[in-house]
Amino acid sequence: MKLKLNSIIAACSILLSACLLHAQDSTFTNSIGMEFKLIQPGSFVMGSFQPPYPKPPDDTVKAGAHPGGERGYSAAEYKQAEELAKKDALPGFTVNIKKPFYIGKFEVTQAQWKKVMGANPSVFQGDKVPDDAADHPVESVTWEDAKQFINKLNGMEKGKTYRLPSEFEWEYAARAGATSDIPWAQIRKTAQIGTRTTNKVGQKQPNAWGLYDMLGNVWEWVQDYYNEKIFADPTPAKTGKVHVLKGASFVGDVKNATYKTHAAGPGNGWDIGFRVVMEATK
Amino acid sequence: MLIRIFVIILLISAALPSGAQDSIPKGFTPLFNGKDLSGWHISRTSHQGTTPDCRAENGMIVVKEHPYGQGGILLSNKKYKSFELYVEVKVDSFCNSGIFLRSTESGQAYQIELAEPGGTGALLGEMLRVSKGAEATERMKVWKPNDWNSFRIRMTGDTPHITLRINGVQMWDVTEPVNDFIAGATEGMIGLQAHWSATYEPNVAEFDMSGSWRPGGAQRFRHIAIKELK
Numbered sequence: 001m002k003l004k005l006n007s008i009i010a011a012c013s014i015l016l017s018a019c020l021l022h023a024q025d026s027t028f029t030n031s032i033g034m035e036f037k038l039i040q041p042g043s044f045v046m047g048s049f050q051p052p053y054p055k056p057p058d059d060t061v062k063a064g065a066h067p068g069g070e071r072g073y074s075a076a077e078y079k080q081a082e083e084l085a086k087k088d089a090l091p092g093f094t095v096n097i098k099k100p101f102y103i104g105k106f107e108v109t110q111a112q113w114k115k116v117m118g119a120n121p122s123v124f125q126g127d128k129v130p131d132d133a134a135d136h137p138v139e140s141v142t143w144e145d146a147k148q149f150i151n152k153l154n155g156m157e158k159g160k161t162y163r164l165p166s167e168f169e170w171e172y173a174a175r176a177g178a179t180s181d182i183p184w185a186q187i188r189k190t191a192q193i194g195t196r197t198t199n200k201v202g203q204k205q206p207n208a209w210g211l212y213d214m215l216g217n218v219w220e221w222v223q224d225y226y227n228e229k230i231f232a233d234p235t236p237a238k239t240g241k242v243h244v245l246k247g248a249s250f251v252g253d254v255k256n257a258t259y260k261t262h263a264a265g266p267g268n269g270w271d272i273g274f275r276v277v278m279e280a281t282k
Numbered sequence: 283m284l285i286r287i288f289v290i291i292l293l294i295s296a297a298l299p300s301g302a303q304d305s306i307p308k309g310f311t312p313l314f315n316g317k318d319l320s321g322w323h324i325s326r327t328s329h330q331g332t333t334p335d336c337r338a339e340n341g342m343i344v345v346k347e348h349p350y351g352q353g354g355i356l357l358s359n360k361k362y363k364s365f366e367l368y369v370e371v372k373v374d375s376f377c378n379s380g381i382f383l384r385s386t387e388s389g390q391a392y393q394i395e396l397a398e399p400g401g402t403g404a405l406l407g408e409m410l411r412v413s414k415g416a417e418a419t420e421r422m423k424v425w426k427p428n429d430w431n432s433f434r435i436r437m438t439g440d441t442p443h444i445t446l447r448i449n450g451v452q453m454w455d456v457t458e459p460v461n462d463f464i465a466g467a468t469e470g471m472i473g474l475q476a477h478w479s480a481t482y483e484p485n486v487a488e489f490d491m492s493g494s495w496r497p498g499g500a501q502r503f504r505h506i507a508i509k510e511l512k
Binding site: 048049050051052053054072073077078080081084085087088123124180181182183184185196197219226228229230242245248249251252253254255256258260262263264265266267268269270271 | 326327328329330331332333348349350351352375376386387388390399409411464465478480481482483484485486487488490492493496497498
């Protein structure tokens with residue numbers, strides 16, 4: 001009897017370690033082919049706002065000429081720019097991501113959406129795209145639609161917990177360790193911006209943690225309510241009228257396809273999609 | 283006394299340049315009640331910014347950047363397809379702005395540029411590749427610098443046909459070869475823009491955008507009205 005109990009305990013611990021090991025795999029692919037990357041805990045500073053402001057050109061100042069001629073700004077206006085930029089600056093706040101989580105390596109595609117939901121609401125399919133729309137991100141989905149997809153996916157995949165990322169998780173994953181906002185040259189390498197349709201997922205360079213299209217292609221819904229401010233608050237809003245969108249879309253540009261942009265619904269519809277988080281431990 | 287006032291009014295009316303107006307034309311419906319921003323909302327997905335300072339002030343809509351360097355777009359709640367839009371604008375120098383036509387929620391639109399000195403009255407696209415643009419080359423003949431100027435814009439058709447009159451004088455008449463909207467929209471919102479002029483952080487931009495909006499600058503709009511056409 002004792003032996004039997006020991007065996008059971010041993011079997012259980014093997015099973016448990018296997019589960020833990022499995023949960024900590026750096027990648028995971030689910031039954032409908034959605035690929036995920038494990039994101040480890042860490043921290044970053046979010047919501048810092050330090051807008052650059054124009055300064056009078058050195059040569060005009062040295063020459064004693066009317067500074068600001070090239071922009072039409074007077075000396076007083078240069079001073080005002082500095083004052084406004086400093087007055088409006090925000091130091092940001094530290095976000096601690098305490099638990100590991102898996103996040104979609106790609107935005108949810110039209111093919112994946114159809115496997116779970118049946119019908120495909122996307123505008124950019126068929127003759128609206130130059131290639132196979134199956135691997136384009138699903139769009140024209142509301143926040144509620146995205147939640148419905150996730151509920152159905154949770155029903156299909158027993159033992160897994162899927163959900164939308166929080167805004168903190170989304171930005172942490174998008175930054176992939178970057179402490180400052182993304183330079184324009186890097187945006188162009190990693191983000192689908194300035195195109196006439198959505199694009200197949202995964203065509204641009206991934207970020208440092210192997211995630212594709214965090215910026216550009218389609219805006220991505222996150223769990224949080226919108227606070228009607230330029231950036232998120234240290235404590236996410238508990239109520240709101242609309243939900244937060246991150247990452248900008250193919251209609252975006254280097255101004256808003258950055259880690260920081262804190263936007264909100266409804267948006268255009270046809271450039272709004274999402275990616276999914278899977279809990280790392282059950 | 284009454285007669286004297288009447289005579290004064292007659293004299294003032296006669297002094298106005300022909301074709302210019304300083305009130306909503308007959309048959310147009312106000313888009314702005316002069317008191318608050320009922321019927322308007324701010325785009326939350328514009329690359330210009332999502333938190334502009336838009337307010338109703340002394341019968342005007344005043345649009346400013348907020349916070350520093352972040353612009354935005356004020357959009358009509360209602361969408362229009364074929365219409366004539368009347369609006370008077372006081373264009374502040376070195377504040378890049380525009381009147382958006384058939385705008386999407388993120389501000390993808392045909393745009394009448396407002397930029398002094400510069401291309402005020404030009405037909406451009408905002409996040410939209412416009413097939414056929416236009417410039418208001420004759421504008422300075424009727425333009426009143428640092429003052430109110432009226433814009434009357436007519437837009438019709440599945441394939442946009444757009445006409446601009448400034449202070450009653452036609453500047454251009456353009457029929458696009460195609461509808462440039464990528465998702466095929468044939469209607470959209472009216473939008474008023476404040477351009478962005480600074481990124482969220484230094485050292486990310488490849489060029490200086492600070493000339494797009496004069497520090498503390500504002501664009502002012504009044505007598506905004508629309509006539510829907512069949």
